[in-house]
Amino acid sequence: MLFQAIYTLTDLRVLLRETAPLHEFDAEQRAQVQRLLDNLERQIGSLKQEMLK
Amino acid sequence: MRCGAGIDARMVDELAINIDPIQAGGRLTADAMKAVIAYGDGYSVCDNCRTPNRLDYISKPPIAQFHKDLAAWLNMDAARVVPGARRGFQAVAHTYVNKGDPVLLSSLAHYTEFLAIEAAGGVAREIPANAQNIVTADAAAEKIEEVKRGSGRLPVLLFIDHVDYQYGNVHDARGIVKVAHQYDIPVLCNGAYTVGIMPVDGKDLGADFIVGSGHKSMAAPAPSGILAATAERAQEVFRMTAITGDMTGRKFGIKEPEMMGCTLMGVTLMGMMASFPHVKERVKHVDRELERARIVHQALLSIQGTKILSEFPRKHTLTRVDTTGSFDRVAQSHKKRGFFLSGALGEKGVAGIIPGATRVWKFNTYGMTKAQAQYLAQVFVTIAQDNGLAIA
Secondary structure (H helix, E strand, C coil): CHHHHHHHHHHHHHHHHHCCCCCCCCHHHHHHHHHHHHHHHHHHHHHHHHHCC | CEEECCEECCCHHHHCEECCCCCHHHCCCHHHHHHHHHCCCCCHHHCCCCCCCCHHHCCCCCHHHHHHHHHHHCCCCEEEEECCHHHHHHHHHHHHCCCCCEEEEECCCCHHHHHHHHHCCCEEEEECCCCCCCCCHHHHHHHHHHHHHHHCCCCCEEEEECECCCCCCECCHHHHHHHHHHCCCCEEEECCCCECCECCCHHHHCCCEEEEEHHHHCCCCCCCEEEEECHHHHHHHCCCCCCCCCCCCCCCCCCCHHHCCCCCCCHHHHHHHHHHHHHHHHHHHHHHHHHHHHHHHHHHHHECCCEECCCCCCCCCEEEEECCCCHHHHHHHCCCCCHHHHHHHHHCCEECCCCCCCCEEEEECCCCCHHHHHHHHHHHHHHHHHCCCCEC
């Protein structure tokens, strides 16, 4: 899960590169950002559960 | 934000369009970034190294297969990974060049080719580029004859840059190889700006060696590169060790002296391998890259007094431009002098131009999206207009 979360952030990083310098997302990119952030929240939740149990 | 004491996190490419001429093709893919995170530890690829102990025999991660795929992709017979293209030049020069041997390279050759010749004790002899800054087969033939007449010896090796670093021009590598082979001179084709950017076919070029740069053109971390060879030349440059310790009697298996044993034992190789599927795909789309470069070229050429010094129309996205008659005119009276251009670009989110450069400079649009190319084109025109330059 740790790597999944880091890799989700990496995908977000690449999206920032592809849209630099304005970072204005089209509809497809916005949907991708939403999906990645949702995944990240889930992954962080799992990490909390596993590492703090 | 810091990575460690005194080390700021680098966010150049996240915050700006980076047009640095040497950085564009080495920007990592997402998969390479992920590999870098997982394989950052020193000898990270050696977990499953088994006899025979050599990097290109490791099957997990699939390094052995990668070497085969790399050679096949370049249509060569054998390939090794090396710590940068320069180490490929060095291995080949050290194999063929002895003290005082003449070695040919072009007047646009990268400095590391000179250093490789120097380290081997050779004498550099330059093939002149023509008025269009192209190195031709005729020029190579004339230089071979000149060296032969002058020294009574033939060059022992010839380096030719497939695309040079100064103009980004495509040279007649195939024609030059053909000429050199008529004299039995082996040829190293320097693909530091082509392998990973555009299709490269070693057999079609006829080259004895193809060298590529991972960090320059294969979306890999530095220092990384590749050295590919024909079967005949592979036996020479990738020869195995024969040395024995006189006291211990130790021998060193199948290690290769020119490679100094194993080469890229961790993050560099894994980054290169992770990017490889993407690199194989992207070389098929060089036309798309050139189309985006054209958007920027047209904008620059619309600024009165601006010239493109590279061959035109462009065949590569690395471009040398002369703005002596445009941006440098502004610099003469601007309060920031020559720094106004890089400053104005920086304010608009464009990085990668040498601060202070307003006369002759280079840029590279490789990897840009169409929207970024259009934005960059508009930025150049806006800066020109804001500073009173005429737009055609």
